[in-house]
Amino acid sequence: NIEKLHQVNVSNMRKGLVFKTHNKTSTYYKETFNQYPRFCQSLPCLMPFLRCLDYNSKRIGSFIKAFVTALVFVPYFSFLYLVIYWWFSFWSFEGLFHGIIETILVSLLYLNYYLSCNVSPGISLSWDPETTSVTDPIVEPGSRDRFRYCKVCQHFKPPRAHHCRKCDSCVLKMDHHCPWIDNCVGFFNQKYFLLFLFYASSALLYAFIVTLFPLIGSFYELTKQRLRDTLVLYLVGLSLLAYFTLAMGAALLVLFIWQLRLAISNTTSIEKYDQLKLRRLTRDANQVFVWPYDLGIKGNFSQVFGERPSEWFWPYTPSMLNGIAYPLAPNYVFLVPRANEKDQNNELAGTE
Numbered sequence: 135n136i137e138k139l140h141q142v143n144v145s146n147m148r149k150g151l152v153f154k155t156h157n158k159t160s161t162y163y164k165e166t167f168n169q170y171p172r173f174c175q176s177l178p179c180l181m182p183f184l185r186c187l188d189y190n191s192k193r194i195g196s197f198i199k200a201f202v203t204a205l206v207f208v209p210y211f212s213f214l215y216l217v218i219y220w221w222f223s224f225w226s227f228e229g230l231f232h233g234i235i236e237t238i239l240v241s242l243l244y245l246n247y248y249l250s251c252n253v254s255p256g257i258s259l260s261w262d263p264e265t266t267s268v269t270d271p272i273v274e275p276g277s278r279d280r281f282r283y284c285k286v287c288q289h290f291k292p293p294r295a296h297h298c299r300k301c302d303s304c305v306l307k308m309d310h311h312c313p314w315i316d317n318c319v320g321f322f323n324q325k326y327f328l329l330f331l332f333y334a335s336s337a338l339l340y341a342f343i344v345t346l347f348p349l350i351g352s353f354y355e356l357t358k359q360r361l362r363d364t365l366v367l368y369l370v371g372l373s374l375l376a377y378f379t380l381a382m383g384a385a386l387l388v389l390f391i392w393q394l395r396l397a398i399s400n401t402t403s404i405e406k407y408d409q410l411k412l413r414r415l416t417r418d419a420n421q422v423f424v425w426p427y428d429l430g431i432k433g434n435f436s437q438v439f440g441e442r443p444s445e446w447f448w449p450y451t452p453s454m455l456n457g458i459a460y461p462l463a464p465n466y467v468f469l470v471p472r473a474n475e476k477d478q479n480n481e482l483a484g485t486e
Contacts, residue, residue: 255320
């Protein structure tokens with residue numbers, strides 16, 4: 135019976151049907167066979183391994199969250215001990231100033247990381263396009279009623295929503311599924327994720343800059359005095375701290391700049407592919423390409439961070455939009471995909 139059930143499941147997946155497996159504790163798998171790479175489609179024996187990986191993704195995510203928490207705490211504690219305690223002293227003005235600034239940055243880092251992990255990005259459970267006047271300017275060729283349809287969730291996708299295999303649902307304004315937060319970056323937690331990257335890079339780079347003072351001073355002391363074991367160990371600790379904070383801070387800063395560039399252009403990582411399709415359509419129609427959601431740098435920035443400067447650096451999400459309806463650019467011209475035009479021409483030819 136088990137072998138027959140497995141054969142039926144594999145045949146259904148090859149047909150593109152939805153495959154569901156129910157457990158006593160959770161529904162841990164819901165995916166179509168076509169969404170896996172082609173080598174997985176040719177080797178059905180890999181499917182049990184992929185199901186096991188999807189089932190244990192939450193457990194792995196909990197371990198990653200603990201790892202990220204420790205990864206930030208270790209350089210923070212090392213900074214307080216090696217730089218503030220041994221070089222500046224806790225009760226000096228420099229020690230208090232740098233210690234308070236670093237503690238504030240790390241506290242905001244942990245706060246935004248917690249919100250990025252636990253705040254839902256926006257899940258589309260069921261959405262009926264007939265009950266709203268929302269239009270989707272990004273329509274896939276062959277879609278029904280000018281809206282995209284999710285075969286896994288079996289309902290229409292709202293504008294800018296995409297299906298996430300890890301979250302097992304359609305996510306509003308999905309950018310990507312981040313394994314470091316074990317959550318999708320979407321409409322309702324995009325600002326938290328951006329602030330997490332900002333405060334993480336700021337805290338690490340600030341610690342690196344402050345660490346340069348005792349590092350240079352210790353090298354100068356080493357040239358004046360005889361070689362001492364305590365000073366050498368202190369220099370090794372400072373060098374490791376400076377190297378780690380610089381490497382991690384620079385990497386997170388690059389990622390923050392990339393995500394901020396997407397935010398001020400009002401697009402996502404997935405929508406880059408939609409832009410390629412629209413560029414092709416506008417080029418074929420001899421028109422100028424205009425991203426439908428681009429409202430300018432100021433308008434795009436205010437959608438994510440808020441209109442007032444007091445809201446920009448605080449983990450507060452502006453409630454101007456609901457994640458489904460988005461204002462369109464005034465100079466955007468809606469283009470019907472050419473695949474739909476061919477279908478209409480074929481239907482007219484068949485009726486004649």
